[in-house]
Amino acid sequence: MRKKIAFKPVTLLLLLITFISFAKEDVKHEESGSDLKTEIKEYIQHHLLDSYDFNLFSYDNGEKHFGFPLPVILWDNGLKVFSSSKFHHGETVAEAGGSYYKLHHGKIYKVDGPNGEIIEDDHHHATNQKPLDFSITKNVVLIAMVFAIMFFMFSRMAKSYKKNNGMPKGTGRFLEPIVLYVRDEIAIPNIGEKKYKKYMSYLLTVFFFVWIVNLFGLTPIGMNVTNNIAVTLCLALITYLITTFSGNKNYWKHIFWMPGVPVPMKIILAPIELLGTIIKPFALMIRLYANITAGHVVLMSIIGMMFIFNNWLGSSLSFLLAFVLGILELLVAALQAYIFTVLSALYFGMAVEDHDHH
Amino acid sequence: MEELFGGFSLGLFFWQAVLFLALVFLLRKFAWKPILDSVNNREEGIKNALEAAENAKKEMENLQADNQKLLKEARAEREEMLKEARDIKNKMIEDAKGEAQDQANKMIKQAQDAIESEKKAAMAELKSQVAGISLDIAEKVVRQELSNKDKQLKLVESMLGEAKLN
Numbered sequence: 001m002r003k004k005i006a007f008k009p010v011t012l013l014l015l016l017i018t019f020i021s022f023a024k025e026d027v028k029h030e031e032s033g034s035d036l037k038t039e040i041k042e043y044i045q046h047h048l049l050d051s052y053d054f055n056l057f058s059y060d061n062g063e064k065h066f067g068f069p070l071p072v073i074l075w076d077n078g079l080k081v082f083s084s085s086k087f088h089h090g091e092t093v094a095e096a097g098g099s100y101y102k103l104h105h106g107k108i109y110k111v112d113g114p115n116g117e118i119i120e121d122d123h124h125h126a127t128n129q130k131p132l133d134f135s136i137t138k139n140v141v142l143i144a145m146v147f148a149i150m151f152f153m154f155s156r157m158a159k160s161y162k163k164n165n166g167m168p169k170g171t172g173r174f175l176e177p178i179v180l181y182v183r184d185e186i187a188i189p190n191i192g193e194k195k196y197k198k199y200m201s202y203l204l205t206v207f208f209f210v211w212i213v214n215l216f217g218l219t220p221i222g223m224n225v226t227n228n229i230a231v232t233l234c235l236a237l238i239t240y241l242i243t244t245f246s247g248n249k250n251y252w253k254h255i256f257w258m259p260g261v262p263v264p265m266k267i268i269l270a271p272i273e274l275l276g277t278i279i280k281p282f283a284l285m286i287r288l289y290a291n292i293t294a295g296h297v298v299l300m301s302i303i304g305m306m307f308i309f310n311n312w313l314g315s316s317l318s319f320l321l322a323f324v325l326g327i328l329e330l331l332v333a334a335l336q337a338y339i340f341t342v343l344s345a346l347y348f349g350m351a352v353e354d355h356d357h358h
Numbered sequence: 359m360e361e362l363f364g365g366f367s368l369g370l371f372f373w374q375a376v377l378f379l380a381l382v383f384l385l386r387k388f389a390w391k392p393i394l395d396s397v398n399n400r401e402e403g404i405k406n407a408l409e410a411a412e413n414a415k416k417e418m419e420n421l422q423a424d425n426q427k428l429l430k431e432a433r434a435e436r437e438e439m440l441k442e443a444r445d446i447k448n449k450m451i452e453d454a455k456g457e458a459q460d461q462a463n464k465m466i467k468q469a470q471d472a473i474e475s476e477k478k479a480a481m482a483e484l485k486s487q488v489a490g491i492s493l494d495i496a497e498k499v500v501r502q503e504l505s506n507k508d509k510q511l512k513l514v515e516s517m518l519g520e521a522k523l524n
Contacts, residue, residue, distance in 0.1 A: 050367060133369040140373040147381050154389030161396035179393060200394060201386035230371035234378060
């Protein structure tokens, strides 16, 4: 039994290197055989959270970290910028401009002094003040990386067209069918031949952004950007705003005064339709968030099961399952990007549709 | 639900919004516009080229049809010309024949006329000679008569024998 437990952290390290983007910071490792299930559960929960430093992996049971700190930017009676290394992975209180901050469950709280503590209420919620937080977190770094990759990739592709008389070269050869797919199978059928052009920039960007970000979530270094509700909310909000601002007379007429139904029904339908315009992007937000989060939770749970079973049959079956699920997640990464783009295009199409047939 | 929105981070939302919108605008300027324009141009080019090829093919067909028509016309014309030439030839032969016939007839007639007149002249001369001879004979007979009756008779007889030859 002792031998088994000693073995577990080592195998868990391998898991970390391949799938866990950042390690537990506040796990108090208990020498007397900590509960592996709880440990794995905590790993998964932490994996789903954002982080203030860029940890590639941890070892020695989460006491040593490999990675680099990221800047923390706070607005708390003035701008405060300091390195996240000051938190020492959540173990110490950071001081900046006369104020003291502490990490608690992946969030920054203000504390009274150098030895200040987080005060929790009955529901285990911290009651400390939260400063406005604009830190460059790990997810922000990843978004910036995807930004850079996409800009590099597509601006090069655009240049290769110019150099080769309108023919793509290199990555452009691979990317062009996808770009054309977005145009011919997503934008044109949903929005219409005449009006699709001005939405193409957004649709293409959102498609490739979500796809690449999801793929990064499956790499060992990656974290899953799209399982942050803030990111999916931002994307859904942009879709909502574009839909609302490009809505024509017909679109609003169908919301507030549905043609072809009796007047009492019109009055009942108006609030429902109005609510529907908000529910649609809300569903977009939740769908992307939930799919990626669920995928990661299930995948990591199955990887964790390998260590819980700890026998050749169960572990190898779990491995097989994890492998198959990993491939499925690759599909889901593209599928969610596709669904998000198609639904956005569909909403734009509804907003600009001409109802000639009425 | 509470956990869902408890995890909401304003900072991440802010950065995502800033970076994503910047990405949309940058890519629109530096990537999507040139890419889609190039693709559109290319598609347009292909479409035009196909159309041009189709047109050329049609033109070719027209040209070929024209050629065929021209050839047919030329053939018909040749046929016509040949026929005309044959007709002319026949007519010429016919004419020549007719004329030759006429000429021949005329010549024959002239010849006949000439013969007739020659004959008449000959007859007239004969007559006159016969008359002369007759006179001579008569003269000689008369002279002989006067000298010898027998001799005169013999003379007449011999004279007549001579005269018969004519």
